[in-house]
Amino acid sequence: MNESIGAPETKAHGAEIEAGHHRFMNIFETFREANDERLAQLERRMSADVVTEEKVDRLTRALDDQQRRMERLTLKSTRPQIGRDERTEAALPSEHKSAFEAYARAGDETAMRQLEAKAMSQGTGADGGFLVPEETETEIGRRLIAISPVRSVATIRTVSAAVLKKPFAISGAQTGWVGETQIRPETAAPKLAELTFATMELYAMPAATNALLDDAAVDLDQWIGEEVEQAFAAQESRAFVGGEGVNKPRGFMTYPIVDETVWNWGSVGALKTGADGGFAPGKAADRLIDLVYALKAGYRQNASFMMNRRTQAMVRKLKDADGNYLWQPPTMAGSRASLMGFPLVEAEDMPDADAKANAIVFADFKRFYLVVDRQGVRVLRDPYSAKPYVLFYTTKRVGGGVQDFDAGKVMTFSV
Structure with missing residues (x-):
């Protein structure tokens, strides 16, 4: 059996992450010793030595820097290689994926439009473009969960409509104990509140060279996912915390x-x-x-x-x-x-x-x-606006808000 070409690099990433964590722990031990000295100085004379304060601050920055490096390494280790390996080649692409590749690489819309006719659905929106295959949508969603702090811990609901309405019981029905043959008194109805989560459009516009699109070794699912992940994650994270709910989720x-x-x-x-x-x-x-x-x-x-x-x-x-x-x-x-x-x-x-x-x-x-994702990510290929580059206007609809x-x-x- 041939070993995957990505295995040596995966092992190298693993060793790098372990070394980074070891360095982080060493810095933390030094920080703890310096901070203990700072606290002891505060107890003895109500103020800490300037040199000690500066050392603690310097070590704090070093901890933050090392943590950022570890986060980047961890994220990098979760990314599949852009070039296809033997396992990727062995898996036959879906009909939708093959049609999307023809559209993304050469602008050929024929197969995509045939798929629309088969599904008896309209895949293009008011601004044009097509829904990406499930593989691409899954790749984008996986990457967002890995790097978006709120999305990584919140509940995520995928819906097909533009708005999710969710009833929530503020107070439950009345209950009580009764004997086997006693009359059961009527209980009060629970008080319900309806929560509404509208999905808003989020977009990114990665650019590709014709040389990249002509390279058959480049997996466009992974490339688009990698290109839009940072833009989507930054905008989402800002909205999930402080979004006012107008044209974006409510934070x-x-x-x-x-x-x-x-x-x-x-x-x-x-x-x-x-x-x-x-x-x-x-x-x-x-x-x-x-x-x-x-x-x-x-x-x-x-x-x-x-x-x-x-x-x-x-x-x-x-x-x-x-x-x-x-x-x-x-x-x-x-x-x-x-x-x-x-x-x-x-x-x-x-x-x-x-x-x-x-x-x-x-x-x-x-x-x-609650994070609400509307099903479907749309891509519009634009080879004209930024020649010689090809732009991919990528949009998804996202909503969010407090549910409990x-x-x-x-x-x-x-x-």
């Missing part, structure tokens, strides 16, 4: 955020740190514990923290009353860091920990946030 940070003591359905409950732009001295662990237990047990067991890199750098320095660090590094390459024993998801679009900022979310994101307001809580950095 969970744009719903009303109210004090947990007055929380009601339709808003997100919040707890305060006790200090503007930080935690009250000596109270960080207590405040984070309060945030964790603000969630009901059914949500808490599958919950994660979410914050950006700068907020993570702040909590990385925190200890509990017993001197244990609240933040812990990933246990293995490719896994997540943890905070208070719960996974920590890093999302750069989360706010910084400034005064009165809602900088940390703790939620069971599978139940808290009881499944997430926010930490507000204020008194």
Whole structure:
């Protein structure tokens, strides 16, 4: 049996990732020693030495840089090679994929239009273009899950309509205990709310040379997926966190955020740190514990923290009353860091920990946030607008919003 041509490179990536994780752990040990010294200086004389502060900051940046390198290596290891190997050649392409390749490489629409006629459906939209084959759509979706922080932990629903309407029971039906022969009293009907998630158009426009399109070794599914992944992921992530819901999904940070003591359905409950732009001295662990237990047990067991890199750098320095660090590094390459024993998801679009900022979310994101993908990714081939390049106007429809307001809580950095 012939070994796949991608195997040596896969092994090299694996060794590189392991080496990167080992270096990350070494930097973290040095950081922990320097931060312990900084905290000891604060206890002895109410201020830390400038040199020690600079060393801790330098090591914090080194940890962040090394984590970025590991993320890039991990993502690279999940990407299949653009050139086809023997296994790819052995798999016969679907009729749709073969037709799409003819359209993408040479602009031949004949087979695509025949497929439309067979399916008795219209594959072109108002702006033209064709639906990509299932292989290409799957490749794009797989890549987005790998690099989009919110999508990686949220529930994803694929629909065929432009809008998803979902009923949700705010209060359940009345229940009670009765004897075997007693009359069963009529129970009250549950109170339902209808949540509406509209899908909005997201686009990217990768460019290809004719030489690339003429190269039969290049798999266009993988090429298009790789070209649009960063553009789609960046726009999605921004919208899932802070999108206002106009021509884009609604982000969970744009719903009303109210004090947990007055929380009601339709808003997100919040707890305060006790200090503007930080935690009250000596109270960080207590405040984070309060945030964790603000969630009901059914949500808490599958919950994660979410914050950006700068907020993570702040909590990385925190200890509990017993001197244990609240933040812990990933246990293995490719896994997540943890905070208070719960996974920590890093999302750069989360706010910084400034005064009165809602900088940390703790939620069971599978139940808290819903991502809605409309079935079908459309590609319009444009060989005219940017000669000598061929543009591929790629669009997909995405929506999103909070689906269970009881499944997430926010930490507000204020008194």
